[in-house]
Each structure stands twice: as C-alpha cells, then as structure tokens.
Amino acid sequence: MRTQRNTQWIGLFLIPIFMGVLWAEAMRGLLLTWALFAVGAAATRLSIVQYYSREVAQRSTGEQVEFFRRRRLIWPVSALFWGLTTLLYFDRSSLADQFICWLILAGLAMYSINSLSSHLATMRAYLNTLAITALTVMGWRMAVELEFSGPPYHWWLVALLIIFWQVLRQAGLRLHVTHRKNFELQYRNNQLIESLTRQTQAALDAVEIKNRFLASAAHDIRQPVHALGLYADWLGSEPELVHELAPKIVESTKAVNQLFDSLFDLARLDSGKIKLNIDNVDLAQLLHDLEVQYRPLCEAKGLQFRVHVQPGVAVSDPILLQRIVGNLISNAVKYTQRGGILVASRVTPSGRRIEIWDTGVGIAPVHQREIFREFYKVPTHAGTEDGFGLGLYIVARLTHILGHPLALSSRPNKGTVFRVMLTPTDPQAAAARAVASVQQLLPGRLRAADLQSQDS
Known part of the structure; x- marks a missing residue:
C-alpha cells in the first residue's frame, strides 16, 4: 500500500x-x-x-x-x-x-x-x-x-502479447521472492539487533549487580572484621578479659561466616552448578535438626522457640529444603525482638507445608515483593544493618527450583508468617527450572540461543 x-x-x-x-x-x-x-x-x-x-x-x-x-x-x-x-x-x-x-x-x-x-x-x-x-x-x-x-502482423501481436504476459508473470514472481527475502533479512537483522541490545543490557545489569554486590558485601563485612581487629588488639593488651571478649569474637566470626555462606549459595545458583538430590525427607527429623541449631539463638535473645511437628515425608532435596527453612527461621529471629518463633509442619487439603511464624516487626505491603530481590533491605527495619539482603532472595530461587510454592503474610508491628508448600519435586522439572533460572539472568544469551536454533 x-x-x-x-x-x-x-x-x-x-x-x-x-x-x-x-x-x-x-x-x-x-x-x-x-x-x-x-x-x-x-x-x-x-x-x-x-x-x-x-x-x-x-x-x-x-x-x-x-x-x-x-x-x-x-x-x-x-x-x-x-x-x-x-x-x-x-x-x-x-x-x-x-x-x-x-x-x-x-x-x-x-x-x-x-x-x-x-x-x-x-x-x-x-x-x-x-x-x-x-x-x-x-x-x-x-x-x-x-x-x-x-493483416498477418495481428498474429504476431497476439504471440508477442502472450509471451510478454508470461515473461512479466515470471519477472514479478522473482521480484516477489526478492522482496520477501529482503523483508526476512530485515526482520532477522532486527532480531539480531534486539538480541545484541538484550545482551548489552544483560551485561550492564551484570555490572550493576556486581557493583551492588561489592558495595553491599564490603559494607556488611567491614563492621564484623573491624570488630574482630579491635577485639584482638584489646585481648592482646588485656588478656584477663578473655571471658568477656571471647563471645564477642565468636559473634563477629559467625557474622563473617554467614555472609560467606550466603555469597557461596548465590554463586552456586547464578553459575547453574547447584546439584539436586531429590529424595524422601523426614519432616520430623528436619525440624528437629533446625531446632537444635536455632533454639539457642532465640533463647539468647529472650525469645520463645516452639516447634509443632505433624510427622510425614516430603519429596524434595533434603539439603536445599533445610537451607530454605533455615534461612526463613534465621530471618525471623533477626527481626523479632520480643515474643517468639513457631516452626510447624502441617497437613492441609492441598498437601503438606512448613510454616514459620514470628512476632517481629512485620513487612509493609509495599515491601513484600521487593524483599525477594538480591541485596534488598527494608528501610527503617531494626536489624537491617546486620543483614546482607540475600537470605530471602536465595529462598525464593530455591523454592522456585524445587517447585515448592512460597507464600507470605505479614502485618507491620504484628509479625510475619512464611508458608512453604511441599509439593513433590519432580527431578527433571527441577533441573529444567534450575537451568532456566540461570538463563533468565542473561536474557540476551537465551535470545541468541533461540536465534541460533531458528537458523539451524
């Protein structure tokens, strides 16, 4: 037209x-x-x-x-x-x-x-x-x-007109094919440009994430490392204070270890090298192990720690599931100053699930989606200076990979409850989601792969 x-x-x-x-x-x-x-x-x-x-x-x-x-x-x-x-x-x-x-x-x-x-x-x-x-x-x-x-030339005119007609039809067909190839080439070039744009944007996003990662890690690790240096100097000059300083050194060391554990988890997720071992998980044993680990932390803060176990078996990766629930409990302990923590396994009409309740500061609706982003910390929350903004991001990634829907309910200054629905994990589907979660971090690479498969 x-x-x-x-x-x-x-x-x-x-x-x-x-x-x-x-x-x-x-x-x-x-x-x-x-x-x-x-x-x-x-x-x-x-x-x-x-x-x-x-x-x-x-x-x-x-x-x-x-x-x-x-x-x-x-x-x-x-x-x-x-x-x-x-x-x-x-x-x-x-x-x-x-x-x-x-x-x-x-x-x-x-x-x-x-x-x-x-x-x-x-x-x-x-x-x-x-x-x-x-x-x-x-x-x-x-x-x-x-x-x-x-006159005889009438017949020659008829013959020439028929020949000219057929020649034009063939020439038009060739021109149509040429137009089509040009449009297809233009479309493919646009796809390549879009792919390059996405790859460039992915690279820029990666640089931005890296910069945020370095800034956050440097900020978060500075305080416990600096405290370790001060405690060590203090202990060197006044060794008689060893009983007073030793617990503080232990707490600073735990903070550094917690940061590195989170960073290692993040690195494994982003590199796609996470290994899945889907098996039957004894929920009672899982919650017992977590109780042994986190009850002392709660009691040290003057919080109650209760466990309600509905015995049963879930099909999941035992190590990753323990990491998910452990991160949620650690998050609850961190942001709860009074009251307590409840960890429960329940049986519902839609299947088994694990719930982590706390009476902490709660999360405002405006932040309830953002808290699952990497390095995100809720402003004005007491205790955010001790966090790294990785725990819930790792939880969201792992629950997605394992196929365990994660739900959140929270009221500011009232408390929060996380619910992990223990839908049986399909090993092949989980492996595919693990690969897809890595590819989503680099959309340009995924788009380039699509174009390459179209060309083949």
Whole structure:
C-alpha cells in the first residue's frame, strides 16, 4: 500500500496522454467514456491509498490485512479499463499511434510488477486481467469483425502479447521472492539487533549487580572484621578479659561466616552448578535438626522457640529444603525482638507445608515483593544493618527450583508468617527450572540461543 501513491498519479497522468494520441482517430464518445471510467478507477485507488495512510496504517496487522482484502479488487478493475483501450486503437488507428498505445500499455504492465509484486495475488490478478482483456478484444476484432482476413502482423501481436504476459508473470514472481527475502533479512537483522541490545543490557545489569554486590558485601563485612581487629588488639593488651571478649569474637566470626555462606549459595545458583538430590525427607527429623541449631539463638535473645511437628515425608532435596527453612527461621529471629518463633509442619487439603511464624516487626505491603530481590533491605527495619539482603532472595530461587510454592503474610508491628508448600519435586522439572533460572539472568544469551536454533 505504501508504494501505490506514486502509481496512482502516474496512471492519472497517462490518461490525458492516451487521449491526446487517439483524439484525432478514435471515436470521441467512446474515448471520453473510457476516460471517465479510467479517471474514476484511478481516483478510487488514490482515495483508498490515502485513507489507508491516514487511518489504517497505524492499526494492527489483522485490521490492515482485512482492509486490503475488502478493497483489492480495485486493482484488477483498473487493469480491465486499461485492457479495454484496445477497442480504441487495435486495427482502428495508424500503426504509429498503435505503437505508442501499446508502449503505454506495456509500461503500465511493467510498472505494475514493481509496485504490486509485494502481494503476489494482486500482481497476478492485475496482469491476468490486463492481458486477457486485451487478448479478448483482439480475438473479437480478428475472428468476428475481420473473419480472420486481417493483416498477418495481428498474429504476431497476439504471440508477442502472450509471451510478454508470461515473461512479466515470471519477472514479478522473482521480484516477489526478492522482496520477501529482503523483508526476512530485515526482520532477522532486527532480531539480531534486539538480541545484541538484550545482551548489552544483560551485561550492564551484570555490572550493576556486581557493583551492588561489592558495595553491599564490603559494607556488611567491614563492621564484623573491624570488630574482630579491635577485639584482638584489646585481648592482646588485656588478656584477663578473655571471658568477656571471647563471645564477642565468636559473634563477629559467625557474622563473617554467614555472609560467606550466603555469597557461596548465590554463586552456586547464578553459575547453574547447584546439584539436586531429590529424595524422601523426614519432616520430623528436619525440624528437629533446625531446632537444635536455632533454639539457642532465640533463647539468647529472650525469645520463645516452639516447634509443632505433624510427622510425614516430603519429596524434595533434603539439603536445599533445610537451607530454605533455615534461612526463613534465621530471618525471623533477626527481626523479632520480643515474643517468639513457631516452626510447624502441617497437613492441609492441598498437601503438606512448613510454616514459620514470628512476632517481629512485620513487612509493609509495599515491601513484600521487593524483599525477594538480591541485596534488598527494608528501610527503617531494626536489624537491617546486620543483614546482607540475600537470605530471602536465595529462598525464593530455591523454592522456585524445587517447585515448592512460597507464600507470605505479614502485618507491620504484628509479625510475619512464611508458608512453604511441599509439593513433590519432580527431578527433571527441577533441573529444567534450575537451568532456566540461570538463563533468565542473561536474557540476551537465551535470545541468541533461540536465534541460533531458528537458523539451524
């Protein structure tokens, strides 16, 4: 449709030229009638093209196709009027005027394959209508009116017209194929540009994540390491304070170890080297092991630590599941200053689940999605200076990989509950999700792989 505007003006310009050539020899009434219909057809085509450019070009692909489908007959109708010009000049005017008229008709036919070859059906309809109409008029003149007594060059004209018609059809087909390859190449180039853009953005995102990682890690590790240095100097100068300083040194060492454990977990997740070992997990034993680990931390803060066990077995990775629940318990202990922690395994109509309840500071709705991002810390939360913003991010990644839906309910200053639904883990699906979680970090690499598979 975008190539048609110039074509319409050329068609309108040729009408007066054609009339000028035949004005002295053709029947003027018939010539004027033809000119009236030809101008009407050309004006209709021009109005369609202008309406398309003004109203339809910005619509959806389906609407554009439907608009063209309803109006595409105007092109073969225009070809019909131009084919009927043979009534005016074939064997009715001088050879010089016939030559000029045939030249105009041939030019229109050749120009049509350039302007219409993008849509093969329309181009063929135009050429077929033009050629068949001209051949029909010539056949009527030769067989009915002249009863095959006309000059021999009539047959040569018929033969040349048929050959020219078929040559134009083949040339139009080749041009259509060329157009299609060019559009496909343009589309593929756009895909490659999009892929490169995504890869560049992924690289920039990786740099940003790395910078945030270094800044956060440096900030979080500075305090416990600095404290370790101070305690060590203090202990060196006053060894009699060993009983007072030793617990503080242990706490600072635990903080450093916790940071490195989180960083190692994150590195394994992002590298895709996490190994899955799906097996039956005894929930009672799992919660007992976690109770042994975290009860002393709660009691040291003056918090109650309760465990409610509904015996049963879950199909999961025992190490990763323990890491998930452990991170949630550690998070609950960190942000609870009074009250206590409840860890429970329950049986529900939809299956088994583990719940971690706390009476801590809670999480406002505006932050409840953000807390699962890496290095995110809720502003104004007491205790965030001791956290690294990785625990819940790792929990979200691991629950997604294992296929254990994670739910959160929280009220500020009232407490929080995390629920891990223990849907049985399918090993193959979990492995696929582990690979996909890594690829999502680099969308450009995934897009490039898609393009490569399309090329193959």
